[in-house]
Amino acid sequence: MPEAYADILVVDLLGGIGDLLMLLPAVHGLARRNPGARLRVLTHDPGAELVRADPAVAEVRTPRHGRPGAEREAVVEALAAARPDLAVSTTRYDGIAELLEAAAARAVTNLWRGPPPHQPVGARYLEILHAEGLLDAADRSARPRVHVDDEARRAGERAVARLVGEPLAPPVVLVTDVGMAVKRWPGRRWRTLAGELARRGHPVLTVGPVDPDAPLGVPLPRSDLPTLAGQFAAVGRRGGVVVGSDTGPVRLAAAAGATTVALFGPTDARRYGMGGTDLQGLPGCPHRRPTAITEQPCWWEARCPLDAAGPACMADLDVAAVLAAVAAR
Incomplete structure (x- = not known):
């Protein structure tokens, strides 16, 4: 035994x-x-x-x-x-x-x-x-599954229902912020993506700081993490998709049952993938170290050895690829 x-x-x-x-x-x-x-x-x-x-x-x-x-x-x-x-x-x-x-x-x-x-x-x-x-x-x-209690689930459902109503297409949540600059997707691409999603009839919701001069969509109400999990669960129940970089809130969305499209740059999607659609920028980067990411030259200060303007791996992910992934999911 x-x-x-x-x-x-x-x-x-x-x-x-x-x-x-x-x-x-x-x-x-x-x-x-x-x-x-x-x-x-x-x-x-x-x-x-x-x-x-x-x-x-x-x-x-x-x-x-x-x-x-x-x-x-x-x-x-x-x-x-x-x-x-x-x-x-x-x-x-x-x-x-x-x-x-x-x-x-x-x-x-x-x-x-x-x-x-x-x-x-x-x-x-x-x-x-x-x-x-x-x-x-x-x-x-087994895959990560977070426990969403009844209170958090009801609060998430109320918030999403109030924001999206009865849309023609499922909602899409954009998690635009990330804790590390090396994982950040360019802001202009987020704006292009949000505009195209809205044109296709998707209610576009956002998590994280949003530029008031260039709004990407309707922010989800600020909340604690259990309630955010409830919001993601409500999006998932509507067939919606959560899009963002390799960051905690996107992992939370996947663990709460929502479909995700995750954007990977310095981290290897094969090591850190979330089980939805995991898009890898610059797959052949010679500086990526899948089992020792903190030793990569770009990791702490986002100084890319391949492009002084910013992480080349994140820039390699274009809007068309992300849109196609959202449509497929």
Whole structure:
């Protein structure tokens, strides 16, 4: 019989919403494999909002402050509160892996180890946990699914219904902003895309900052992440599509059940794809490192070695290709 664990601590302190979403299938798989277990998640805000209402998760912890060392302190506190039977972590900096290995009865602290260049990150997590005997074979094909509670679902439905009415074509949501400049699609292309979608009868909604002098569409109401997930779910129920770069809100849309068209530049779509239509800009870029993206010369400052004007990979994605992908979806 496979070993069962009563207290499971899952640690994801990489910082991004997308990082947590890629780990969700592992969280849910561990909960299914260990019915009745107390499964705790330690992660950052605001992503923590997405698992607080998840029925698979008994407790959510976050670091208490944003100063250096906060993440290590949070791990120490979680371990002091209860010694886990099993600890699983994506996070290895600041001695966090060693803390977990010393305190937990069993620990799997490197879900990034030895990835093939084109294996999706989330699939790698699941494969390692399956090899460790912690997940079933069926779990290896699981996709991220965020729990949208009734309140968030109703709020999302009300917002989208108010904005789109009874359109002739499904709505399209444009996620125009992204946390890193190296992943940004040129603004003029967003404007061209929005104009063509509107001409074809699609209600165009937006998430993120919008230039008031060049509006792209109707902004979705600002909300917390669970309500945003509810809005994306409402768009998905209408057959709509969410378009954006490789960023957390687009991953959230996919995890909430909406169809996505994701624009990939510096990150490799084969590693970080979202399961919808993943468009790769400049597939043959000699500087892209699928398993070591932070070591790419463009990563931190968006200084592209191929084009001083901006990321050549994002510029390689033209409006016609995005429109065709939206139409196909």
